[in-house]
Structures are given as structure tokens and as C-alpha cells.
Amino acid sequence: MRRSLPARFGLALLQMAVAAFVLIPFFWMLSVSLKPTTEPFAIPARLWPEAPTLANYVTAFRPEFRDYFLNSVVVSLSTVAITVTLGLLAAYAFSRARLLVITGLMSLVVLAQMFPHSAIIIPIYKMMRAADLLNTYTSLIVAYVSVTLPVAIWMLHGFLAKLPVSLEEAANIDGAGPIRVFWEIVVPLARPGIIATAVYVLIVTWQEFLFALSFTSSKAMRTLPVGLNDFIGQYGIRYGELMASSVMVSVPVVAVFFLLQRYFVAGLTAGAVKG
Template identity: 75%
Template sequence: MTRGSRAAGRAGLASLQFGLVLFVLLPVFWMVSVSLKPATEPFAIPARLWPDHPTLANFLHAFRPEFRTYFINSVVVSLATVAISVSLGLLAAYSFTRTQFRLLSVLMALVLAAQMFPESAIIIPIYRIMRSADLLNTYASLIIAYVAVTLPVAIWMLRAFLMRLPPTLEEAAEIDGAGPLRTFLDIVLPLSRPGVVATAVFVLVVTWQEFLFALSFISSKSMRTLPVGINDFIGQYGISYGELMATSVLISLPVVAIFMVLQRYFVAGLTVGAVKG
């Protein structure tokens, strides 16, 4: 292959990459476009890609007091879930990785298999449990349920990551007389940071969009989270598509932003985790 044709090939591939990503992002672009359309500008048939007179008015409408309340609730619930799920997941994954006995493997398989249950079939019994524990309408109800859902996957991801760490490091620490807890805190924890970030992002993305539990456990308006809250805005008789899309953009922004900042770790963490999964 000549140098020139290789360069041309690379340019071709680069534009292919660019084009495909654009194609994937087209719906997102359209969401933003509709969110900028003034309420007075009617929808054209067939649809147009960009409004004639873009405006931020929809965003001003969408950013109402309820939205702010729901937003704060979502943040609290998501962050707490991430913190608990990742910590518990790390401890459990560490145990699974470093210790081999049959009972543990069986438990692990059972914990992972829990993902197979359709939520809508077990939501009423779960609701009863929350009620008898007096947890309805609390952050705790959601955090506990979300930890139960995300913890199995968190363990799976973290375990795959921890298995890549060379056991010699820990052995050296043990020879130095450090107990298992010390070893974990001083040696394992600092080394597993990329895996922790990757898992945290995964848990955050899942938690941020959960709908059915949030709908069932929370009735009070002041405790609602965003995915349920967006339905408040739709209601039976609907708001304009512009406002709906503006709200959608606002809901998506925080996760997208966090994700953009952390994506390097995320990809790195998964890189390690996935291979040895």
C-alpha cells in the first residue's frame, strides 16, 4: 500500500466514523432543536430540522419550582445509592475474589440471577415490605431498592476488576503483618480507583432513570424524582412538545455532564473489568 492511498483510507475511515456518530446523535440533536422551538411556531409537515426562531422560552417554563425539587431528590437518591452500592459492592467483590469456597459461588450466582425477575410482577409485595418497614415516601425506600437492583451488577464489575490486581502485592502486605482490613484499605482500595469510577457511573446512570419503584413508593410531591416528575408535566392533556423536550434536555444534562468528565475512567475501568469478567 502506498503512503498516499493509506492516508486516503484513513481519511475515509475518519469521515465514516464521524458520519456514523452523527447519525446516532441525530435524535438527540432533534430533541434539542424541538426544545428551542417557540410555542407559537407550528410544527411543519414534513418536519424541519431547525426552528425558524430558536428561543430559550421552553427552558424557562421547564425550570419551574417543582423541577428543582425533583432534581434535588434525584441527586440525593442517586448519590446515596452510588455511595452505598459501590462500597458494599467493593467489599463483597473483594471477598469473592480472594476467597474460594463453594457456598460463596452459589450465593454469588443467586445474587446475580435476581436480575431475572420482572419488576412489575413483584412490585406489590415489595411495596408491602416498604410499608411494613414504614419507609414509604422516604429517600430510604428508593435507596434500598436501588441498591438491591444495582449491587449485583456492581459486584460483577468490581470483581472482574479486582481479579486483575496482582495478588503478590497483598501477600507482601500480609507478610509485613498487616491484617486483611489493613491490606484492603491500604493496598486494594487505592489500586481499584478506575474500577470504582466505572462502577459508580454505571450505578448512577441506572439509578437516575429508574421509574417503577419511584412511582410506587413515593406519593408525596415533595419527594418525587425526575423520571416520575416528567410525567407531571405531561399530564393527561399534555404540554407542548417544545416544553417536553426542554424538560428532557434538562433531565439528561447532569448525567451527560458527569459522564463526559468521567468517561475516561469509565472506559478504562470497563476495559479491565470486561476482559476478565
């Protein structure tokens, strides 16, 4: 115990240092959002405002912001529903099939994760323009599904591969068909992996900027990350309102993550140990 105490203390200090390094930018964002208009430029700079105010939040929460929020909710939740459903079906097929072709397809799924968004945005843009779907929810949802689906399949495959096949075989012996086995046996057992995948897809789509900027041309169809550009003008940046909007954008995702973090960790670690 005497030997391990210094190691524990050092590890605790390292964890605190990493946490401070990660959280300081968020603390500064919150601090600036509560400062009056001129205080962000005060010299010397202060970590916390002398007279905190909510004026920036009142100004930032304008009708346009509500439209951006609604657009982000519609696009993100639709992407989550489609990606998790398709990913679960594909991952189940990959984890139960023993054909060489299926193994090759899984390799292609892993390969698809290696392409950056900027490499596929032009082909998707041309397809959306040819289908006359630009500046619609559909174009954003299709783009986000194409990006998040490979990762969702990979995450769910690792979890489903860990589930014992004997449970499904026992249900088959009792007379349950493949569809009933899937919905009543596999899906309930895979709940942590499903929730973890849903949280991941939600985080990715909620903060995505490149596709949202390229595929939307009207102000009414903008999502929150693109809408934040309203506070960046040609002759200046409204830092207080920008930081207030950033806080309001971050809070929903952070809240969802903290509420479901145990499922997220369980889903990410599933399949890491065989047996």
C-alpha cells in the same frame, strides 16, 4: 497501506452513520426545546428553529423542578455510596475466597441480574408498605440498591480478580492487617473499577422511572423522570417545556460520563484478559 485505506474509510463512514443515528434524537430534543410554542407543529418541520428562544427553559425551571432535582440528587448519590461500598466489600470477598460456597453465592449474584425490574417491584412494594416506608427516600434507595448491587458486585469482581495478590501478601509480611491492606492497597488500585461502577449506578438511578412512580405518591417526593409527566396533560402535551426539562435532566449525567469516561472504559474492560 493501500489495502487498508478503503477499509479505514468504510469504517469511518460506518462510525459516522451510527453516531448520527444515535445523536439525531438528542439534536431534535434540543431543537424543540429552543422553539416557540407553535413552531414544533410547523409544516414543513425544521431541524433548527428560525428564532431560538430560552422561554421553555425559563418556564420549565420552576420550583417543582428544583424539588425534583434535589430528590434525584439525594436518592442517586445515596444509592451510589451504598451500592459501591457494599459491592466493593462483597466483590473483594468473592475474588479472594476459594470456597465452593463463595463460588455458589457469586453464581446467585449473576443470576439476580437476569430478573427484570417489573418482576421484583411488587415484593419490594409490599415490604416497603409493611415497613411504612412508602413515599420516602428510604424506599427508593432500598429499591435501587437491590437492582444495582448485583451488577456492581459483578463489575468490581472482574476488576479485583485482576489485581495481583502478591501485593497484599507483601503488605501482610510487613505487618499490615486485613483492614489496612484493603483500604491502603486494594481500594487505591481498584479506583478505575470503583469509578466505573459509580458512574453506572448513577446513570441507572438518575433515569429510573418505574420504582420512582410506584413508591412515591406526593408531588414533593417525585424524582426528575416522574416529574416530567407534569408536562403531559389530559388534553395536550407541552412539547417545548418537556424537551427543555429533558435536556436539563440529561446534561448532569452526560457531563459526569464525559468527565469520567476513561475510568468507565477501564473498569468495564478489567478482567477481560487473564494474566
